[in-house]
Amino acid sequence: MNQKIEKVCVIGLGYVGLPTAAVIASRGLKVTGVDTNGTAVDLINQGKVHIVEPDLDILVNGAVARGLLNAVGAPEEADAFIIAVPTPFTDGHKPDLRHLEKAARDIAPVLRKGNLVVIESTSPVGTTDTFSQWLSEQRSDLSFPHQSGHDADIQIAHSPERVLPGSVLLEMVRNDRVVGGITAHCAQRAAELYDLFVDGECHLTDARTAELVKLSENAYRDVNIAFANELSLVCDKLDIDVWDVVDLANRHPRVNILNPGPGVGGHCIAVDPWFIVDSAPDETPLIQAARKINDGKPAHIANRVREAADELGSPAIACLGLSYKANIDDLRESPAIEVVKHIAAWKDSLLVVEPNVSGLPESLRETGGIKQVPLEEALEAADILVLLVDHKEFHTIKASSLDGKTVVDTRGVWREI
Ligand code: SAJ
Numbered sequence: 001m002n003q004k005i006e007k008v009c010v011i012g013l014g015y016v017g018l019p020t021a022a023v024i025a026s027r028g029l030k031v032t033g034v035d036t037n038g039t040a041v042d043l044i045n046q047g048k049v050h051i052v053e054p055d056l057d058i059l060v061n062g063a064v065a066r067g068l069l070n071a072v073g074a075p076e077e078a079d080a081f082i083i084a085v086p087t088p089f090t091d092g093h094k095p096d097l098r099h100l101e102k103a104a105r106d107i108a109p110v111l112r113k114g115n116l117v118v119i120e121s122t123s124p125v126g127t128t129d130t131f132s133q134w135l136s137e138q139r140s141d142l143s144f145p146h147q148s149g150h151d152a153d154i155q156i157a158h159s160p161e162r163v164l165p166g167s168v169l170l171e172m173v174r175n176d177r178v179v180g181g182i183t184a185h186c187a188q189r190a191a192e193l194y195d196l197f198v199d200g201e202c203h204l205t206d207a208r209t210a211e212l213v214k215l216s217e218n219a220y221r222d223v224n225i226a227f228a229n230e231l232s233l234v235c236d237k238l239d240i241d242v243w244d245v246v247d248l249a250n251r252h253p254r255v256n257i258l259n260p261g262p263g264v265g266g267h268c269i270a271v272d273p274w275f276i277v278d279s280a281p282d283e284t285p286l287i288q289a290a291r292k293i294n295d296g297k298p299a300h301i302a303n304r305v306r307e308a309a310d311e312l313g314s315p316a317i318a319c320l321g322l323s324y325k326a327n328i329d330d331l332r333e334s335p336a337i338e339v340v341k342h343i344a345a346w347k348d349s350l351l352v353v354e355p356n357v358s359g360l361p362e363s364l365r366e367t368g369g370i371k372q373v374p375l376e377e378a379l380e381a382a383d384i385l386v387l388l389v390d391h392k393e394f395h396t397i398k399a400s401s402l403d404g405k406t407v408v409d410t411r412g413v414w415r416e417i
Pocket of ligand 1: 262269325
């Protein structure tokens with residue numbers, strides 16, 4: 001029997017879970033969000049948000065005010081569960097599934113016959129089956145699709161999130177979704193859930209294919225950015241402007257080179273390719289090489305800054321931007337932070353500007369000698385300006401503010417001014 005979906009429980013209220021919960025609530029369904037972060041739970045219940053994402057505050061505020069969204073510390077009974085917890089990697093680049101395992105343990109006691117469980121967290125191939133096994137270990141009174149197939153009491157699917165931070169609310173509704181079930185019935189049930197709020201098409205497949213599709217999307221982007229980053233190393237060596245090369249090469253009808261930068265950050269593109277490598281280490285030399293190129297870029301940028309500093313004697317240096325990309329507050333795996341750390345290893349005092357966060361992250365506070373300052377103060381004080389993130393605030397800097405300064409522009413923002 002298919003249960004009508006009227007109440008949804010979303011586990012994990014981060015960059016994906018909270019927007020998902022708010023969008024579903026905005027369609028009139030009752031949504032309970034679950035998070036272990038008590039501050040986030042309190043803020044959400046006051047109609048506020050703990051992350052920077054355009055328009056999310058308005059949506060959450062409206063949903064809470066209408067009584068359709070609330071946040072709690074532990075899962076409650078619902079018709080459908082969406083799992084949106086982090087899946088990071090360990091030091092040895094192995095997938096770390098601890099949060100998913102905890103989510104399974106946490107929802108198991110409240111599961112009822114007819115429930116749907118969808119994993120949105122990016123996962124190594126095989127994880128959806130493993131999740132089903134974890135649940136069955138806790139609930140021997142229910143049947144699960146990895147054992148009982150079509151007739152299982154609980155339906156389980158993987159529908160990886162594909163939203164781009166900075167455009168999450170738009171992409172969550174507009175993008176096509178890949179919906180992979182442990183059985184075809186699981187996929188159909190999950191598609192019914194997404195049909196409630198997704199305008200894009202739902203493409204049904206099996207769970208293992210859906211897992212690899214998501215990992216492939218991010219590995220594909222990583223490889224393409226690595227090409228641009230490798231090209232930037234070539235251009236630095238040959239003293240050619242890489243942005244000119246990219247612009248002109250992209251005039252070819254079948255060439256579309258991405259933008260070089262200080263490296264690749266975030267919790268997705270810098271992480272997910274490793275899940276493919278872990279499953280097939282001997283088959284992935286290209287994916288591994290891309291990771292190496294992108295991870296090596298911060299050290300290369302820091303070396304360029306060092307060469308500039310050596311020429312000037314004892315210059316004041318300011319680094320602009322810390323987040324992993326423009327106009328967000330997300331610092332996870334940020335290459336900008338790696339560049340700052342590299343520079344701080346040989347420079348006693350360093351200024352940084354980050355308009356989207358109110359304090360330095362702990363990894364930089366520990367280093368000592370790094371001071372967060374407003375943009376104007378950095379422009380005034382610095383002899384060397386290192387542009388690490390193309391935040392909107394840095395686009396509008398006047399050419400006169402850069403006069404007489406050495407500029408290391410890793411994003412090509414100031415080449416036109
Ligand atoms: N970057 C470059 N040059 C580029 C593009 C990006 O250096 O031309 C850098 C960015 O500055 C950043 C990193 O790459 O440090 C990743 O940024 P991104 O904008 O490419 O992607 P994410 O990590 O914010 O989001 C990605 C998206 N995946 C793809 O575009 C294939 C998004 O759709 C996924 O939902 C998200 O990963 C995720 O959660 O998996």
